[in-house]
């Protein structure tokens with residue numbers, strides 16, 4: 406007979422296992438300005454959610470609400486099913502049992518690595534022996550077992566970040582909050598730390614909420630991404646779904662998924678404004694639209710009647726290819742990474758894969774591109 410989760414004493418059946426955190430109807434004003442509006446979010450245990458959005462969209466504020474550093478004006482927050490905040494009232498951070506990793510690591514310079522990692526255990530009534538056992542275990546888990554007696558200043562940036570992670574997990578919290586933990590690191594270290602954090606999060610089976618404005622970081626680390634725009638959740642989806650089906654042109658622009666161009670319904674189908682036919686008439690409602698051309702939808706071919714004509718304006722060698730600025734029929738400029746260096750003035754043909762185009766309502770006040778408007782960038 407197969408054992409079911411509900412047959413194991415003490416383990417609730419999966420369908421009643423509460424979310425690691427759940428926000429419902431959250432609203433927050435600060436200094437008379439609406440900062441968050443109508444936010445509904447929930448994260449099942451064992452999952453990693455990234456909060457992704459441009460600067461000022463409200464990511465850190467939302468994280469501070471989960472941490473208990475702020476109280477919402479409206480709505481409720483639950484952690485593991487327990488109500489921790491409701492309309493102006495909130496349980497303080499120390500009563501929430503969360504782990505936190507900050508942008509600047511927030512390590513105490515005068516304390517040893519072990520002292521820093523053990524600090525969250527000081528408040529708990531654990532014996533000294535139990536505390537040092539847990540600290541040693543947390544340091545082993547992040548690969549810093551041999552560094553317990555060092556001071557933070559004697560460690561590299563990546564090692565300091567791992568100390569911060571060890572401190573966040575030492576009390577084995579049900580939820581770990583990451584607030585842009587890599588934004589102060591240089592690009593190379595950031596890329597290796599993303600891999601490292603992704604590995605640690607998976608190995609440790611953490612449930613985590615991870616704030617970042619870097620979409621590559623969010624896609625590498627999270628299985629669900631909540632995109633924020635102006636204090637609201639604009640889309641929640643798996644990274645692959647966000648890339649394949651962004652919910653709006655502004656999300657596609659923020660994620661840099663390709664060129665966004667105005668299109669019109671015309672004879673025989675949809676055309677770029679004053680330009681070539683893109684797709685049959687049926688693909689989108691209305692007479693005008695904004696169309697997303699992902700880089701993967703465009704294949705450079707020899708010029709001809711079956712291809713959209715594109716004139717090379719300039720190129721830039723980027724190491725991984727030649728970034729060409731191209732003027733399409735009708736005057737729109739796009740950028741496309743090409744394997745060979747094209748000659749300025751040269752005519753190329755572009756074949757477009759229609760199923761990969763995405764259609765959105767027309768952009769307000771921008772039905773036509775100005776010749777000097779910045780190029781729409783396409784990168785694979």
Ligand SMILES: Nc1ncnc2c1ncn2[C@@H]1O[C@H](COP(=O)(O)OP(=O)(O)OP(=O)(O)O)[C@@H](O)[C@H]1O
Pocket residue numbers: 435436438440458459460461462463464465466467618
């Ligand atoms: N204490 C405050 N009083 C008034 N406005 C605030 C306060 N804290 C934040 N804000 C405003 O709330 C908005 C959201 O800020 P928040 O820091 O949450 O954004 P963010 O998405 O995390 O941005 P970043 O990526 O730059 O950190 C911003 O417009 C900010 O100016």
